[in-house]
Amino acid sequence: MGRIKGAKPSGSVTSHDVARLAKVSQATVSRVLRDDPRVRPQTRERVLKVLAETRYEPNAAARAFRAGRADSIGVVVARLSYQLYPAMLEAIGAQLARLGRRMIVWDSDHGGDAPAIRAFRQGVVDGVILTAATAESEFLREVNAEGSAVVLLNRTVADYASDQVSSDNLDGGRRVAEYLVACGRERIALIGGIPRASTIRDRERGFRKSLERLDRELPPHYYFRSETFSHASGEQAVTRLMELASPPDAIFCVNDVLAMGAMDGARARGARVPDDLWIVGYDDIEIASWGAYDLTTVRQPMELMVAQAIDLLLARIDQRDAPVRHKCLPNELVIRGSTARQTTPPSQPARKPRP
Amino acid sequence: MGRIKGAKPSGSVTSHDVARLAKVSQATVSRVLRDDPRVRPQTRERVLKVLAETRYEPNAAARAFRAGRADSIGVVVARLSYQLYPAMLEAIGAQLARLGRRMIVWDSDHGGDAPAIRAFRQGVVDGVILTAATAESEFLREVNAEGSAVVLLNRTVADYASDQVSSDNLDGGRRVAEYLVACGRERIALIGGIPRASTIRDRERGFRKSLERLDRELPPHYYFRSETFSHASGEQAVTRLMELASPPDAIFCVNDVLAMGAMDGARARGARVPDDLWIVGYDDIEIASWGAYDLTTVRQPMELMVAQAIDLLLARIDQRDAPVRHKCLPNELVIRGSTARQTTPPSQPARKPRP
DNA sequence: GGTCATTTTGAATTCGTAGTCATTTCTTGT
C-alpha cells in the first residue's frame, strides 16, 4: 500500500500530483520542499504527509533545468590500474558526497578530455576536476579560451588559466636525492618517465638539481626513461642498470609501481634490497608498505590536496572571474626497509630548495 | 571572434539563438540537431554553419527533462583500494563511454546505496549497476518493491527481483580444492571472510564441498575468518595458522590481498613459498603476476561480466517488466609460482560440480 | 498555368520546478 494509483510508470509523482492530493497549490508544495518559512505549520504537515505517502522525489532534470545547476562535478581520471588514482578518486567521491554533489567520472585513457568538455558545456556538470591533464590536452585549450570551472589536481600546466593543486614534486625529488647522498650512496640512478605529466618532470628535475647542488652527477647511463610507468617497465629498467660494469647502489623511481618492478627485477637477478641496492619510489601507494616491498617512498597529502581542489572548484563555480589560484602542498619522505639498513637516516628537513 | 554578442554568461547559446541567427525557426534547428531528414540541404547547411560558429551545445538538463532520459548510468562501488574494483570500474566506464552513456559513481563505503536510490528515483540516472550489494542492502529492498532498472555485478542475492551477473564462485572454490588435492597437498587451510558478500560465501562453500567430495576434511583450526579482507588480516591469519602444531602446507585465500598478506606473513616467519607452503588467491588482480608474489589465483572474466551487466541493464531500461535474468560465467585457474614447484599440475577441467 | 501531392518550414505546446506577483486569509490594535 501507500502507492498512488494512476501514477505514471516508474512512479513519477510530480509536485502537481502532490499538490492535488494535499489540496494545495503546486507552489506550496515547492515551498515545503525548499523549506520556505512562509507555510503554515498545519499546511506543511499536510503536504509532508502526502510527500511521504507518495514517496515523491523531485525530477532532477526539471530541477537542474530550472535552477541552471546540475549539482554534479566531473572528474577525469587516468590509469585506474595505478593504485594512487583509485585512492584519489575515492577521496574525491567521499568529499563531494559530503557536499551533496554527485561525481561523474571519465577515464582519459578512453576518449581523453573531450567527453568532459562537452559535458561541461552542456551543463551536465557544474565543474571539472582534471587529474590527468597534460599540456597537450585539448580540454585545457578550451578552458583557457573560455572561463570554465576547472581545477587541475596533481598536475600543473603553466600558461593555463585554471586553478591548480599539486604537491611539491620538485621538493620531493630533492628530498630523495639528499637522503640518498646523506646516507652515503655512491652510485645513484634514476628511473624516470616520459615527461608529459608535470609531476614526473618535476620529480626528475628536483632530483637532478639537488644532486648537482651536492656536486653529484647523474651520468646518462644511470638514467632510464620508462615509457609506460608499468611494473614490467621497472623490471626492464633495472635489468639494464644492473648489466652495467658499475651498477648503481641506489635507484630513485619516479613512482611506486616502477620501483616495485625494479625491486622484483633486481631480486630476480640475485640482488638483495637494501643490502646490495637501495630503491626509492614515489606516491606511497598502499602496497608500498607491504612486506614484500616495504618501500621507501614520498607521500603526498592526498586528502588535503583533494579538499583544496574541491574548495577551489566550488569557489570558481560561484565566481567565474575570480583570479586564478595555484596551490602547492608539501610532501613527506617515508623511510622503509628498501633503504636504510646501513646508515642512520639524516634528520629529515635539510634545507629549502632555492625559490 | 566567432563569439556571439549578447549571449548569456558562460556562453549559453540556446537553440533559439541559433534559430534567430540562421533565420529559421527553433523547430528547424532542433531537426538539424537530431538529423531529421525533413530539412532542405541548403537550410541544414545554414544552420550547421551557425551551430559551428556559436559553438552551440544543447542544454543537457532541458534535453533530459524533455526526453525523460538522463543518458547516465549509476555505478555503486566499494573498497576502491582493492585493485579488482578499480579495474571493474575502468571496464564499466570504457564500455559505457562507447555506448554514449555517462557514469555516475558512488562509493558504498561512504553512504551506502542510499544516494544511488535517490538518484535513480529522481531520474539522475537511467539505471544502476551495483557492484557492492549485500543482502542487507537498503537499495535492494527498494528495488525489489518497485521495478527499478538495476543489475547486480559480481554479487548474487537470492530472492531479489533484479538482474544479476557473476562468475561461478562455487566452481572457482572447487577448482582450487581439486588442484591442491591433486597436487598432493596434505594439510589444506582456508582463509575466508565475513560471509556478507555472496562471492566470498560461494568461494568458501565450493572449496569446502569439493574437499568433502574428495574425502578431505577442513578442520576448524585450519579455517580463519578475516574481518576486513586486508593485507594485515592475511598476515594475522597466516601467523595463527603457522603457530599450530601441524601447520598447513597449502592455504586458499578468498581474495588476492589476503593471499599476499598471508605470503608476506609466512615469509616474515621464515617460511618459503611454495617450498614450505603453497598459497592460492582469488581474483587475479594485476599485482598477483608480479615477481614478489607470483600468485596462483582464480581469474574472473571481467570484461565479459561487465559487458553482460551493461547489456542486461540497458535491456531492462528499455523494458522494465521483462523477466529477470541471472548470468553466471566460468572462471579460470591461473597457476603461478606460489604453488606447483614440486608436482605437475593436473589437467585443468576435472569434472563439473553437481548441479 | 493550374492542380495536386510532396516536401519543407514555423507556430504553438509540452515537460516539472521554482520563481513572481496578486489575492485571500489571518492577526492585531483600537
Added chain:
DNA sequence: ACAAGAAATGACTACGAATTCAAAATGACC
C-alpha cells in the same frame, strides 16, 4: 467590530529542446 498590516496561499510564467500540427513552399504532371 473594523481597519490595517502581516502572513499564507494560489494563479501564472519561464526555462530549452523536441514534438505536433498546420501552413507554406516546392515539384510533378497534364
